[in-house]
Amino acid sequence: MLMGIVHMPAYTDYWGKRTRYPLIADLMPLKRDKEASIGLGGKVVIALCQTIRQKPAIIYADNFFMSLELTHILREEYGILSLGTIRTNRLRGCQELLPTDQQMKKKKRGSSAQVVCNKNKLAVVKWNDNKVVTLISSYIDSHPIETIKRYDKDEKKKVHVECPQIVKHYNKHMGGVDLADMLISLYRTPFKSHRWYLGIFSQLIDMCINNAWLLHKRDGKNIMLKDFRFQLFEGLTKSNKIVKGINATEDIGEDLKIHKPVSVRPTDSVRFDDKGHLPEAGDETMRCKYCKSGRTTVFCIKCNVHLCFVVGKQKRNCFRNFHTK
Numbered sequence: 001m002l003m004g005i006v007h008m009p010a011y012t013d014y015w016g017k018r019t020r021y022p023l024i025a026d027l028m029p030l031k032r033d034k035e036a037s038i039g040l041g042g043k044v045v046i047a048l049c050q051t052i053r054q055k056p057a058i059i060y061a062d063n064f065f066m067s068l069e070l071t072h073i074l075r076e077e078y079g080i081l082s083l084g085t086i087r088t089n090r091l092r093g094c095q096e097l098l099p100t101d102q103q104m105k106k107k108k109r110g111s112s113a114q115v116v117c118n119k120n121k122l123a124v125v126k127w128n129d130n131k132v133v134t135l136i137s138s139y140i141d142s143h144p145i146e147t148i149k150r151y152d153k154d155e156k157k158k159v160h161v162e163c164p165q166i167v168k169h170y171n172k173h174m175g176g177v178d179l180a181d182m183l184i185s186l187y188r189t190p191f192k193s194h195r196w197y198l199g200i201f202s203q204l205i206d207m208c209i210n211n212a213w214l215l216h217k218r219d220g221k222n223i224m225l226k227d228f229r230f231q232l233f234e235g236l237t238k239s240n241k242i243v244k245g246i247n248a249t250e251d252i253g254e255d256l257k258i259h260k261p262v263s264v265r266p267t268d269s270v271r272f273d274d275k276g277h278l279p280e281a282g283d284e285t286m287r288c289k290y291c292k293s294g295r296t297t298v299f300c301i302k303c304n305v306h307l308c309f310v311v312g313k314q315k316r317n318c319f320r321n322f323h324t325k
């Protein structure tokens, strides 16, 4: 549908009879008159929210996404409560009932003002914290107002500032988003590509790594993020893989090998599977099952055959050679 430079389809074309695009049309229903007003950000939120199974759920978003319509639709149509910052040009008239940002700035730090719509169950709150922030929620408003500690530039110390409940909730939960951004910026996977979606892919992987690290730390493992990433790299590249021999002891000559074994050998699928073939010291000295002349107490615990391992000038590693094709 989007191939070549034709025309960009109208948003509603995705649901059209002839132009239906199942990837989007199946994902979210077209509630044209309602959802057309929520903008791209809102549509993304709704598409993502369709995957939420457990309800009631609460979602948090910043002002790129939030609008009165979205907050309302989420609550009424999807049973999802929300809280987020909102741009003042999206207030649909309720800015008339609130002081302007300029008026708010003149008030003392921590003061707030709110408008509540009981019919649509929405609350919009303005709060003055050096900068004026506006928030919207379908489940919480200013009350109860608490106090928080904030650094005061003029007094050069921490002071108590009044803080509406909606702000407390927002900071508590959006803090996670800021933290995620911060951690990703520390060690970002460099992934410059013309294929734009690879950037999203690497972002997702970085997020997974950071979340894994946070869980690891929660378990009491104190490790730096950088070291964690190295460990992860080592683990993923080496575990379940065979380290191919560097400086491996040379195999013995063909004439010294046993070619027609008398006693039983493990089948090749076991012998060469590179799992759990560990040496153990036996009580008896037995003949090596790889070379013709060696005698040893060392045997493989999996194959249960004796194999010699000789160090020194005449070094010989029958144990390894027996298990390598």
Ligand SMILES: [Zn+2]
Pocket (backbone or CB within 6 Å): 288, 289, 290, 291, 292, 294, 307, 308, 309, 316, 318
């Ligand atoms: Zn041997």
Ligand SMILES: [Zn+2]
Pocket (backbone or CB within 6 Å): 271, 277, 278, 300, 301, 302, 303, 304, 323
């Ligand atoms: Zn073995």
